[in-house]
Amino acid sequence: MFWANFLHFYQPPTQKPAWVNKITAEAYRPIVRGLKKRPGTKVTLNVSGILLELLDACGNEDVIKDLRELFEAGQIELTGSAKFHPLLPFLPKDEVVRQIKLNEETLRKYFGDSWQPRGFFPPEMGFDKAVGEIAKELGYQWVIVDELSFPADRRPIDYSRLYTVSGLSDFHIYFRERKMSWVILSGQIGTGKLLTQSLGNRLNKKEYLLTAMDGETFGHHRPGLEQLLFEIYENGEIENVLISDLPKYFSEVQSVEPVPATWALMEKDLEQKKPFSRWRDPDNAIHEMQWELTNLAVESIRGVDKNLPGYNEARDSLDRALHSDQYWWASARPWWSMEIIERGAKELSDTVVKIPGISREKKDRAMDLYRSIIFTAFDWQRSGIIDDFARQEDEDIRQRTDQGLPMLPKDEIEKMIKKLEEEMAAVSKKEEFERAAQIRDRIAELRRYEADVAKSNFSNEGDREFDLHN
Template sequence: MIWANFLHFYQPPTQKKIWVDRITEESYRRVLKGLLDHPAARVTLNINGVLLDLWEEFGHKDVIEMVGQLLDRGQIELTGSAKFHPLLPTIPEDEIKRQIELNAVTLKKYFGDYQPKGFFPPEMAYDSVVAKVAKEMGFSWIIAEELSYPGKVAYDRIYQDQETGITLFFRERETSYKILSGQLGTDRLFLEALGARVWKNEYLLTAMDGETFGHHRPGMDRALMELLSLEAVPTVLISELPEKFPQVEKVSPRPSTWALMEKDLEKKVPFARWDDPDNEIHKTQWELTELAIKTVRNSKDPGKSREMLDRAIHSDQYWWASARPWWSLEMIERGAFELKETISMVPAAADEIKQKAKDLYFSIITTGFAWQREGRVEELAKVEDEEIRMHTDSALPGLPKEEIEKMIKHLEDEMEEVTRNREFERAALLRDRIKELDNYVNQK
């Protein structure tokens, strides 16, 4: 077995400096430094162009330089993507192309003539239009969710889209969940989970948010490097897989995202966390989004509103309005405000259109407050949170006691290190995670 691991680095254009700084320090810088310190570890990365710009703006040029060093070594590859992270299946085709082109220009700015071979659609949001555009723009492969495949994925072959011919790589869902949730936090647990597959001629393809390692899961950045350095499971770049697995199978994938759940497939709402027909806020958000796109595109001289629209259609605002279980009225408001302001900056936009945008903005915010006041957010989040826990810490009590204790030791070592550096907030996060794991040990 060989392992192709994919990590996604991204922060929204509206993200505050304090959070970019914190996540960069807790996660991105640690992961990249870990890769530099472990030259045998190879990873496919997506770094959306907006994050590269934020790194430059907020004084993290050393992180950009680390990416360049890893590229020069051939230790990583970068994928193409959409610069400001919109949910591609929900926007017009020429807007998809524009976002991809903006991202390509940004990669060229920081890394010269580097040409990505693969394409990562934000949120891993796949449909036939996204596949077609990716193929037309010169990408040879695209990554998609395992549930997009209408059957059971065989990891001893390569898949190609029946319609476009673009190569498809399907994320292995279960193993990805187990790694990001900390269930496979040691080399022994990882190898035991793979079992006899380690000796088979197949590949493991995992894909996860980069922020998981060190930010959402303190200490997991070190655990990741331990796994990526295992001699028993050599790591490769995704682009290297086709030459190692010559068997090709044609397939017609279903629309999907990496947050897709089986119940969403049954209801035929693959993008439910961003565009749920039963979510009143989502409906209004998308009405405002479509109004902004239409107003800018219909203007002969959109002025600053063109660049404002590029930034304003990022996917986060819809995600945080899902309450499945994630909810942030601040992120919802900020996204709606940017869309409203985009419309207000179109010089020739009619007064009634600008008023319509204000009304939609007001409706989004007041509905959000009502959901909080009436307990709607808690109701939705409770149901979803219970399902998500099936994929995260729910399996930890069943792990061997000595392996959980080994995970705790990793965290304790890091807590001592950050305490010496007077990073007390970070130490508190590590302490809380140690307490969680201690509870599992005590259940033994």
């Protein structure tokens, strides 16, 4: 069996230097150094162009250097993407192409001309067929998407074969496995032994496991999880490969007609025909205003003379303002941030105001939308609407992620806790007390999980089958 793992590294263009350095110290640097210590490990990475620039500007050149060495050694491959992480299905084609080409320029700046388009990662795995068509036109050979992009009437996905997009000759589409990705990033599979156990009979078949996760999860969001990731990599029963190498091992190919989806999609969203609901929900008034403001900015810069003073500043401002974070944090499903909502609306309204020759009417409309977005967000927060949304969504997520998941054996939980305690002692000795507190919280989380296991009378010899494939 083969394991093709994909990690996504990204920070928004508005991220503060202190946070860039913190996340780098906790996630990016440990992951990259861990890969260098394990030369047999292969990983497909997306490192967004804006993150590379942030790493450079914030004094983290060592991480870029290590990434370059891993790339030159063939240990990692780097996918293309959109530089400032916009949700591509809702942008005009010329804006999509621009974002992709800006990202390519940045990748070549840091990794040289040896980087060439192969795989493509649409931000948020926000995919529709038009995105695939653009990627193929630009020379990409494959795209990675969520498994819910696979047509429902043809499920389950057969991971003993590869797939291409219907109508796009020789353009592969790879579907990430949701459940296995979740149990790894949630810490419910923390060792190679447990991974192989969870795969059950699949381990003896000629199949591939394709997982995809945010890189920041390993060490930043979940302290200590980066070490567990490497324990899984060190498991000798599964050969890890780059996604681009899968055609070397699997010759059978079928064509499919993928459906629009993201990697945060839930089945109920598909049923309601709202595949992008966390970024553009027609029932979310803030989303509707955000996208009206976005479209106003995009349309207003069209046809403007590029030689006019101020054009380049406005164009650069728009490129950066299209990042997906502002819509995500306005979803209240359950994620919510007044700061990010306000900042995103300000970036877009400022962009409109900066456009040379823009009419007073459009400037006024941009400012009206900015104020309406902020007023509505405050009103939702004061009235308790956000709390109601979040409670409902938390319950939906809990039901989805808990269903059918295995419980870790007690001895494995203890191993994880012991490693975290050792790490906590080490960082405390260095007086990194905030980091120590994060690790302490993770230990407490595992202790609560351990108590739940005990209540369920689960043991290594228990009668519950440890198999995620069914």
